[in-house]
Amino acid sequence: MGYAAVLGEALIDLLDGECDGKPVYRQAVGGGPLNVAVGVARLGSAVEFVGSLGDDALAGRIADFLTAAGVGRRGLVTVPAPTTLGVATYAGAEPEFRFYGDPPSYGLLTPDHLDPDLIEGADVLYAGSIALLCAPTLAAARRAWALGRGLRVFDPNVRPSLLTTPAAPADLRATVAEFAAGAHLVKLSAADVEVLYPGSTVERAAAELRSLGAGAVVVTRGADGALVLAGADPVPLPAPRVHAVDATGAGDSVMAALIAGLLADGPVTDPAGWPGRVAFALRVAGLVCESPGGAVSMPTRAEVAARFPD
Structure with missing residues (x-):
């Protein structure tokens, strides 16, 4: 078993909550790619995080x-910026995130920061999420995508509050197409589909990503499970x-479980192999949903087996 390199953002989440009948925010380490990296480690596989951290106590x-x-932490770099805060509030089934910090500490990773040996040696390379909305980190991800010799996996992890210009959705859609074209796996959510492909169904969106070159596409649908498109x-x-x-962190845990599976069991070469792996990933996500927080709720394989013994 080799290792995964996970490139993207790490930040501090402030999670909406209540204490003694008053609204409070609970601090938690977060960021979609960070959640993925922690999930991979908790499932027993080796993983390196690649990203930029601020220069304050929160970064520590x-x-x-x-x-x-x-x-x-071989891929971590320190940059001169305060740590970005992601404030999560709940108005429905999915948390809504707003991000504070300009420039964002997670968006200052540049191509020159990358360790080529680390990227080239990874059996699985992950890129995606909101860090790719920042020009320096998008450039770093493109270089990593070119350097990577292993399997490539991608997750857009769309946050609508960051798409602040009329052209932003189309620009992000082009970025998704660029990375999907070289990906063994693309994972996205039904909410991502609504933003990236307005008026489309998850089936049509998955088919479009497959037509661009993605080996397999997994669309998570919350309580409705997931859709997998790897064959006809x-x-x-x-x-x-x-x-x-x-x-x-539920969607991130799905990606973590799929990456851990690629490391433990190798690439999926037959479309019929994907449903079993995704079914396990949905169990991981289900267990994450039963605990508060993102990264702190990522389970071990033993915990998944104990919760879902059948």
């Missing part, structure tokens, strides 16, 4: 958290029944 907490979680026809998969308390 992120770095310490990664170490405690078993995530490698889409395959819907149900979500396990759980007692959900917080969906933060």
Whole structure:
């Protein structure tokens, strides 16, 4: 088993909550790619995080958290910026995030910051999420995509609040197309589809990404499970029944489980191999939903097996 290199953002989430009947925000280490990296480590696979951290105490907490979680830090760099805050509030099933910090600490990774040996040696390379909305980190991700010799996986992880210009959705759609064209796997959510492909169905969006060159496309649909398109026809998969308390990090845990599977079991060469792997990933996500927070709720394989013994 080799390792994964996960490129993207790390930040501090402030999660909406209540204490003694008053609204409060609970601090948690977060960022979609960071959640993915922690999830991979918790599932027993080696992983290195590649990204930029600020130069303050909060950044130190992120770095310490990664170490405690078993995530490698060879790809971390420190940049002169305060740590970005992601404020999460809940008005529906999905948390809404607003981000504070200009420039964002996670968006200052440049191509020159990359360790070519680290990227080239990775058996799986992940890129995606909101860090790619920042020109320096988008350039770094493009260089990593070119350097990578292993499997490439991509997740747009769309945050509508960051698409602040009329051209932003189309620009992001072009970025998604660019990375999907060279990806073994693309994972996105039904909410991502609504923003990227207005008026489309998840089936049509998955087919479009496959036509661009993606080997397989997995679209998560919350309580409705997921859809997998790796061959001629889409395959819907149900979500396990759980007692959900917080969906933060659920989609990231699906990607983490799929990456861990690629590391442990190798690439999927037959479309019929994907549904089993995605079904396991949905169980991981279900367990994440039963605990508050994102990265801190990522389970081990033993915990998944204990929760879903059948």
